[in-house]
Amino acid sequence: MKQDRTILCADVGGTKIKAALVNEKGQVEDFREISTEAHLGGPHVMLNLRKILSTYKGYEAIGISTAGQVDSEKGEILYANENIPRYTGTKVKVMLEEAFQVPVKVENDVNAAALGEAYFGAGSEAKDLLMLTYGTGVGGALLFGKEVYKGRDGIAGEFGHMVIHPEGALCNCGQKGCYEVFASTTALVRNAKALDEHLTDGKEIFKAIHEGREDVRGLLEAWAKEVSYGLVNLIHIFNPSLILLGGGLLEQPLAFELIEKETRKRTMESFQKVVLKNASLGNQAGLLGAASLHLK
Ligand SMILES: [Zn+2]
CATH class of the missing domain: 3.30.420.40 (ATPase, nucleotide binding domain)
Incomplete structure (x- = not known):
């Protein structure tokens, strides 16, 4: 693992978008959250995601955990059910890299939670x-x-x-x-x-x-x-x-x-x-x- 890195992370759920800065030791700082407003649809959720991410400084990459099936190579939403209408097909990685000019990686929320446990929690x-x-x-x-x-x-x-x-x-x-x-x-x-x-x-x-x-x-x-x-x-x-x-x-x-x-x-x-x-x-x-x- 590379040292002294700070990653801006967000977890896009059906109800809340949570965000925080996480360092390589797994320390979570500056935790913030806003409503996903999922019922307003994928484009609106992306607006809210950009809004909360833009309140942070001092990171070198962005990691996103999100509801829905994710193509993590492309950083796109393969499929999201009606809880977030019109989220299917959203190019999360491309959109955020354009907006924030840092590398972005995206993973499905269940896989992300398992990775979290494997690196920093009960599965380490x-x-x-x-x-x-x-x-x-x-x-x-x-x-x-x-x-x-x-x-x-x-x-x-x-x-x-x-x-x-x-x-x-x-x-x-x-x-x-x-x-x-x-x-x-x-x-x-x-x-x-x-x-x-x-x-x-x-x-x-x-x-x-x-x-x-x-x-x-x-x-x-x-x-x-x-x-x-x-x-x-x-x-x-x-x-x-x-x-x-x-x-x-x-x-x-x-x-x-x-x-x-x-x-x-x-x-x-x-x-x-x-x-x-x-x-x-x-x-x-x-x-x-x-x-x-x-x-x-
Ligand atoms: Zn079934």
Whole structure:
């Protein structure tokens, strides 16, 4: 890694654009954020991105972590869903290099978060790792030797769309029974709401469990089992050293414990050396991963 470098980083999410200066030690300074205003579309999001980036000085390159499928060679958005209309096709790298006159690199947010963890977080000791993030859907990334495995089109790692229950409910992607339909945070909250309309998020769910609600704990256990199905498949395919689990729910020790127990129960003896860990960088993982694009 080259020394004494400062990278201006931004993480473009559906709600916020976060930005900061990151140095080669992974120290984050001058953290700022603004609303993405994603509903106003890709060109407007790029305006907001340029606006926040232009408030910084004293950097030699820009790293961008962004929602959507990214061609990281060209620094373009291959595909973004309706959360950011007209973002598909945006030439992020070219536009920002023209505006700021420094080298720009762009990576998908899930891959960037995994890179952040691999360089500066819970994965810094591992030579290979898988990372899964449980939220609205299930995001996935594969890293071999701290490089993202991209696949033919740069979009490998859609673990959320492994088919786990072929006869199951419809997924956003058009198929039935995808992993994320059962294992996302959304899935757990949906089931909890059906049980009790007051259980509208993870916080309420864990509050109910800590108050002794056995029925709610049962839902969490069923969800952990769904999470384990995907992990067991991945463990048997990749024989990974490390699997990092991210997302708000996973910060609850009980959730992590149940998932690990269910996963080990279904994993072949010879694959048990895999380590399961919480991702450690929280919502700074994307920024740090964006920095690593230039620091490696
Ligand atoms: Zn799907």
